[in-house]
Amino acid sequence: MGVKYEIKNGVLTAHINPEHDLEDIQEVAKIVENHGEVILIRVDMHRCSYIQSRFLAGLVSVKKLAMVRKITIELLNVNDHITQVLQSTNLQKLFVLKDDYSSYPLEALCEKFYDTEKAAIVSEYLSANYDDDIKNKLIEIIHAGNPLLVEYALLTMGRAQDYDNIEIYRKELEANEASVKAAAILVLGWVGDTQSKERLYSYLTSKEINVPEAAAASIALLSDDTDSEKLAKYLRDEDARIRVVAIYALSLINDTKAFEYLAEAIKEEKEEQVRIQLAKKIALFKDERAGRILLELLDDGSIPLREAAASGLARKNNGEFTDILVDKVADNDNWVGFFAAKSLAGIEDERVIKKLEGFYDSVEQNVKLAIIEVLGKCKGVDAAFLLSKIEDENEDIRKEALNSLSLMHAPVALTAAMKLYNTDNSWLVRYKAVNIILEQKPLGYDTLLRARLKDETNKYILEHIIGEIGE
């Protein structure tokens, strides 16, 4: 029946439908043969929910032709089902799979808001290409009132920074569906509608999904000096969820007052889950008291809280409390030890480094891994310790040691990588070795990598190498 196509600036775009068969793709091959100017073939499959298998077979012969002329083939808008077929027949790597939303009419694009996986990406596309047609279509959708579509219409207008339709967003605060309400609340925050701020406070205590969270975020974005105090009241709400939401908002505002309120709350709060959130958010403040509070929490009775505090200290990583933290590496909870080790990244104190190395043999596997990782980020670490670990029986230890070596002693790491690349029995380690070789690109690295291809059995490594240096 013939394939519709056009050629523009050396790009051949062919529009495929599900009925197309072998002879149609052979026709595409003929077009390519007859047009020497073609440098890129785009096969648009947005109309195809399935595809004839003979068509796919024909596509492979086009690929062969394309390879001779170094033409790339892009398959556009391939759905999940066809992707699976391509994968199971190992054809996927022959083509570049891409989405190109300009293939679709506006109506069909907005229909994709129904699809949970695609909605966000389509919304991004529409906001990037926002014009009067798109705007009018989105307003029409909002007026029609289907909540699934309204949610994404609002988000798209907000993303496009449409400041002309604030009344529309305000009106959707009244929507009957939580997902629409939450979208309207966020968008009002994005466009800086301070007039709506007071109203958003009433949504902070909503029981609906995502509504209080969105209100907290937007209140923070719209906040002035007075809002920390207003939000602090919610830290004493009887509903734990509301207390957590207030913690989020205060941590976003992140001023001195907000800190004082959270520091006060961690003293009084009884519920473990809320205390954990407090610890996580207190870690985000620059106030020097924040570190001290987290340090105290390291000795709390609750293990998850201690882990959160240790993780917070690891994120702060400001070189304070090194002596206390290094001892926590050997903590009886191995995740506290893990984060305590991570908090030491960047230290240069030889004494602390020795202590870390000293703990190594007595701690559990995850803490060992954190120690090795951190040693890669500390100046003055001797390569010998890390080198001894690339012989370890655990594959992750070997991999992590190789990585840390590459950060501290690149030439040593390269020598090790070139050896392990051929000999290590774990693909994880060989994969890391390939990365190190690719990063450093020593003379003849491509020959070295290619030589291994015939013996390599792991498909991830094969794909990785071929992707980098070609077949």
Next chain:
Amino acid sequence: MLINSIKINDQEFVELKDIIYQNSGIMFAENKKYLLENRLSKRLSDLNFTTFKDYIYYLKYDIKKRQELDTLINLVTINETYFLRERGQLDYLISHIVPELIKAGKRSIKIWSAPCSTGEEPYSISILLKNAGLFDKANIEIIATDINSEVVALAKKGEYRQASFRGVPADFMKNFDVQGQSYFIKEELKRHVRFNTGNITTPSIVSMIGKVDVIFCRNVLIYFDMDGKQRTIKNFHNMLTDPGYLCLGHSETLNKISDEFVMKNAGTCIIYLKKQ
């Protein structure tokens, strides 16, 4: 919305996709990286991790790693669907199909949801029937079938996360009990639904499920080739009573697949009726 996005690097991606593959048989393609980031970022953040590498170590070395693997597989392999999806047909079922069947003297009505995935569709039907008081007027059974036994197990559990409630009206939530981040369908709604595992394309499904009055089979035919479509529709034809109603997804049609059904335009949706 409201998810933290922790980024996954290339080595982490291959390691994690291998773990997922070894434990579920599902292979993530390169272009699905964003899906892992979107669905797992919150979990990582709950566990205090800021990188996927740390999470991979948790999966390998924590004492609760078995349990975490289950959580991981649940989070990444389930196709997200939601309650009241393509609501037009559901409303038509409540306002017309079931009342008409009752009026015609039917005492026992069977509604089949296949594939049922994690149960949002059959439970939506149960909720709407209950709210309309229709369970008191006839003996209505909802049968829900999926080829994947793991999603059926989840459906039976009846536990849902926020994503399943896209666009539902506020009062819909009264049908669920809240526990932390989870929403559990209420027991009285659950007991009207019978779950099982089966393949809708094979003839054996006909005897396995028996006669039914209404079939919901939405957004799956598009994934079958012509042969698969025809076999499935033939099964449906054999299973439906007279009258028999078939609901397909809004982008699906029986055009060129079967001429044994009549298309009916029901206002906001399309319903197929078995030819008498």
Next chain:
Amino acid sequence: MNIKSVNGKNVVYLEGEINAETGAAVKTDINALLDKGSAVVLSFKSVVYMNSSGLREIIDLFKTANKNKKEISLCDMNADIREMFSFTGLDKVFKIFDTEAQALG
């Protein structure tokens, strides 16, 4: 605030803390840069703290850029800063890239 020019795009390295004051200063400087060029990449690599007032200044910057058909992208955020963007949904408003190289395309 360091500025580097790569292939006609200016990369601006934000530093330390982004709040109301520093954010306003950054905004003035970047608007001046955008008057001359068409695109700016903001690197968050050396940003240690940021708050909602800082976020608001970045939104403002984006608003002006959008109006004048200029492009702003962000890159190299640590997990905490990224979380601020995602909690407010602003990760969907801005173009955010993992690395500077990706932002430069």
